[in-house]
Amino acid sequence: MGDSQYSFSLTTFSPSGKLVQIEHALTAVGSGQTSLGIKAANGVVIATEKKLPSILVDEASVQKIQVLTPNIGVVYSGMGPDSRVLVRKSRKQAEQYHRLYKESIPVTQLVRETAAVMQEFTQSGAGRPMLGWLQTILDFNVKLKKTKLRALGNMSHKKTLLGVRPFGVSLLVAGFDDNGPQLYQVDPSGSYFSWKASAMGKNVSNAKTFLEKRYTDDMELDDAVHTAILTLKEGYMHLKLLFF
């Protein structure tokens, strides 16, 4: 396998103590389509822009908001293909929990496990000296011939991943369980926070300002849906003003 050539972490600390690959991943998220979530008194709403590249695309075949369990849903901003991996992984984790405990997984637990997957991809590989890097690139063409294709789906193994990049998505997980309605945002670094309302992707600062003004703790779900749509429209309008 070509993996041993990448047995060092692609996400390493810079001299200033930053993990730049994660920062770049966040930049990728920031240029994705806007999505947002609002926690109401009796429910949670998540919404997203669904701008398709052409009118020829069959819009029924695209579903950005996905169900993880009957009472937990998720939306993303950033790279669609990366989000599919996380959705698939989360669904499986939820099901495994149910098999073990005969209960639906609480929102916090599912969020924690999903975040753990995202964190794994930022800490891939064992340490190897920097010099190995150059050797690797030079060997790349030679090793390519010997590299076998590896099947997807091995992420449940405990061994560390080798030569991977962080996920280019932030997720908004909305759920309702015994602790009431909950909304969590998970970032490419694997850190997650609970939010009353949050936005991600393009226009995030305008969206958040708008949400801050409009949010009240005792909002009803219908109000929250209305506010969510208004916020997305606001982002649209703002963009139009910028150009004209």
Next chain:
Amino acid sequence: MSRGSGGGYDRHITIFSPEGRLFQVEYAFKAVKASGITSIGVRGKDSVCVVTQKKVPDKLLDQTSVTHLFPITKFLGLLATGMTADARTLVQQARNEAAEFRFRYGYEMPVDVLARWIADKSQVYTQHAYMRPLGVVAMILGIDDENGPRLFKCDPAGHFFGHKATSAGLKEQEAINFLEKKMKNDPAFSYDETVQTAISALQSVLQEDFKPNEIEVGVVRTDSPAFRVLSTEEIDEHLTAISERD
């Protein structure tokens, strides 16, 4: 040594650039265009048709061995635009996967499931450094039991969408502009209209009239759901119909 910008390796393997881009994925898209071929797919009311150029660079080549249209199962077809070697790998794996699906679950792999599988595989290559993304855009066609004729397109980034009509390759954007005009009012094309729209789109965008052996055409129809590559005689009939119409 600062690894601030990935040390310049963000162009060599699929790690993020400072702007949050994946250069290797973007270069893979360029590789698809570099093949010099354009392909078109159109979905009609009860059929799907895909068309691609058949450029045989050398007269000594056996024409029948030059193809970009591959049956994956009896009912699913795949049109690969881009690097032919990568295409063959993809086709081989897809055929294996579809056969295993049939064995495991007892029914034929649906179009969108295959498209999703191909897209998910492509996504792995964009996230793991040890494999480069494939330089292929795949169009999958088939008749779905529940949803009728379907056309999907999968790209090196791991995106996949269902399409009413689409294009890939060198003149992709021009073809999409042409098709957007044609499909604007959601027309429900019959089988003949579907095939002729696809072929005439290709002719218009490449600004040349084809001879029957210069293009490859693959179809699936609700009343005969097996994936079929049209013979040169059938292509000729359609070409004649198009030129008579104009």
